[in-house]
Amino acid sequence: MKNSKKDKVLFMAPTIIVLLATTVFPLAYSLVISLFDWNLVKPDTKWKFVGLKNYIETLKNPGYLASLRITFIYVIAAVVLEVVLGILLALLAYQQVLGSRILRTVVISAMVISPVVVGTAWRLMYNPGYGLINYFLDRIGIGGYGFLADAKTVIPAILLADIWEWTPLVFLIVLSSLPNVSVDALEAAGIDGANAFQRFFYITLPSLKPSILLAVLMRTMDAFKQYDLIYAMTQGGPGVASQNVNILMYNTAFQYFNVSKASAMAVISVILINMISSILLKVTRREG
Amino acid sequence: MKKKTIRRIIFFVLVWAVIIIYVMPLFWIVTTSFKTDADAYALPIKWLNFDWTTINYINVFGKSALIKNFWNSVIVALASSVIGLCIGVPAAYALSRFSMTHKNGLSTWILSTRMAPPILCAIPYYILSKSLGIYDTHFLLTVMHILLILSWVVWMMQSFFDDVPIEVDESGMLDGCSRFQCMIRIMMPISRSGLTATFIYSIILSWNEYFFAMVLTSVKSQTLPASITSFLSVYGLMWGQMCAASTVIMLPILIFVFLMQNHLVRGLSMGAVKG
Incomplete structure (x- = not known):
């Protein structure tokens, strides 16, 4: 097969140029303006060089650290719960009972709906006056609680919507690799007296490991970037109780127009995401 | 028993x-x-x-700009998907078929562009578009959506091309096809279901996208998802209208999914499912 250099360049160049323009260029631009003290509503501040001041102030800012804490709690809770529930759901759908096909179709629809619509739907569900969740809770005698208006319950309440939306991703990935689990091994273990739990933990789970790690990697990256769903449900409220770093960055850049500080935060986020994903990739490579 | x-x-x-x-x-x-x-x-x-x-639908389409937002969504989704595919498919073909040094590195880099938080692109492009006068245009939003779509297109199409045995293009090239003709005349028709799935998935990504639409557009070219949050602030708790707008966003996508789900699952699961 001939592989002329011209072909390679022609085929790859458009993609590489677009990706450079949309990722490398913005990163460089953000790095530069994060060293200045630029506020869009104060034009005279544009070229005031301040060095690492924005980074130092950000890392000392209790509001930023609080939002970072919310982000990490959110990511860890979402990923752990979605992976566990996704595996259970895949095992359930793998049992051929009446409705398993419908289950797959219905569950897939959750992840293709716009997160803003998902947020709107769940906001409506949580409404203390006429939302469905409180309606059912009322039936058993608890109801009428504003879950999204209470700083203590707002994160779990949003997490529930996130789990509803993204467990299907884990479900699909795991479901696709369930046929790879060796039936012979399962039967042999059954004959040797292993119970259902032992069979799951010693045979099924190890063979699902690569796909579970893929799911963990993807969900971690996306949960870290989560913005739409939270914004549609609470806009970061009540107060700042559900304000993760992404909402804080948006507010800093487009409510207060402090683009330099927001860029510094974005660069910190890029560094964090890179660290987390390279750790996860390392684990994946070692296990896979 | x-x-x-x-x-x-x-x-x-x-x-x-x-x-x-x-x-x-x-x-x-x-x-x-x-x-x-x-x-x-x-x-x-x-x-x-x-x-x-149907009063809520009459209200959202009649009194608000929703019908305009709808067409903005259609235009941006179609433009960014078509251009995204034109740019991404050759790259996917090259990654699948050419022998290249750093192929894995390139592939990982393309995928890793997905990791960047959207705000990282939003701030520079917001500032630039304001000074270039292209803020709030279809063009700007289309470019941002291509960014969103492109890494998926390359990743998905590469997995579909990988399914086709390499002998297929070898025989095509023996018959005198150039690489480009091979891709257009042989590989793309063979992978047409994958191509359709990728196209539809690109449309879904653009159709649902919210962050860039909110930051980089205002009145002229705002898309449907961004218009929902303006409902929030302008009308307060007009649930009926908000639900009508949500239904308009969600229904076309759900129809696609019911018709195409076997093709779509591969894209949805990052290529883990061979649909």
Whole structure:
């Protein structure tokens, strides 16, 4: 097969140029303006060089650290719960009972709906006056609680919507690799007296490991970037109780127009995401 | 035997419980969009026995700019998907077929562009577009959506091309096809279901995208998802209208999914499912 250099360049160049323009260029631009003290509503501040001041102030800012804490709690809770529930759901759908096909179709629809619509739907569900969740809770005698208006319950309440939306991703990935689990091994273990739990933990789970790690990697990256769903449900409220770093960055850049500080935060986020994903990739490579 | 029957009944109940959990919020949004305000707030809940009305749709399409937002969404989704495919498919073909040094590195880099938080691109492009005068245009939003789509297109199409045996293009090239002709005349027709799935998935990504639409557009070229949050602030708690707008966003996508789900699952699961 001939592989002329011209072909390679022609085929790859458009993609590489677009990706450079949309990722490398913005990163460089953000790095530069994060060293200045630029506020869009104060034009005279544009070229005031301040060095690492924005980074130092950000890392000392209790509001930023609080939002970072919310982000990490959110990511860890979402990923752990979605992976566990996704595996259970895949095992359930793998049992051929009446409705398993419908289950797959219905569950897939959750992840293709716009997160803003998902947020709107769940906001409506949580409404203390006429939302469905409180309606059912009322039936058993608890109801009428504003879950999204209470700083203590707002994160779990949003997490529930996130789990509803993204467990299907884990479900699909795991479901696709369930046929790879060796039936012979399962039967042999059954004959040797292993119970259902032992069979799951010693045979099924190890063979699902690569796909579970893929799911963990993807969900971690996306949960870290989560913005739409939270914004549609609470806009970061009540107060700042559900304000993760992404909402804080948006507010800093487009409510207060402090683009330099927001860029510094974005660069910190890029560094964090890179660290987390390279750790996860390392684990994946070692296990896979 | 009896124990097995009980187990199947438990599984059956669980399956349908999950189905109800997934259908309920969607059912709720769609029915609320057809209710009058009085019925929307009625207790006990009127599940289906309310006066069906299209007043919310008439209001959102008549009084607000929703119809314009709808066309903006259509234009941006089609433009970014078509251009995204034109740019991404050759790269996917090259990654699948050419022998290249750093192929894995390149592939990983393309995928890793997905990791960047959207705000990282939003700030520079917001500032630039304001000074270039292209803020709030279809062009700007289309470019940002291409960014969103491109890494998926390359990743998905590469996996579809990888499924086709390499002998297929070898014989094509023996017959005198150039690489480009090979891709257009042989590989793309063979992978047309994958191509369709990739195209539809690109449309879904653009159609649902919210962050860039909110930051980089205002009146002229705002898309549907961004318009929902303006409902929030302008109308307060007009649930009926918000649900009508949500239904308009969600319904076309759901129809695609029901028609195409076997092709789509591969894209949705990052190529883990060979659909």
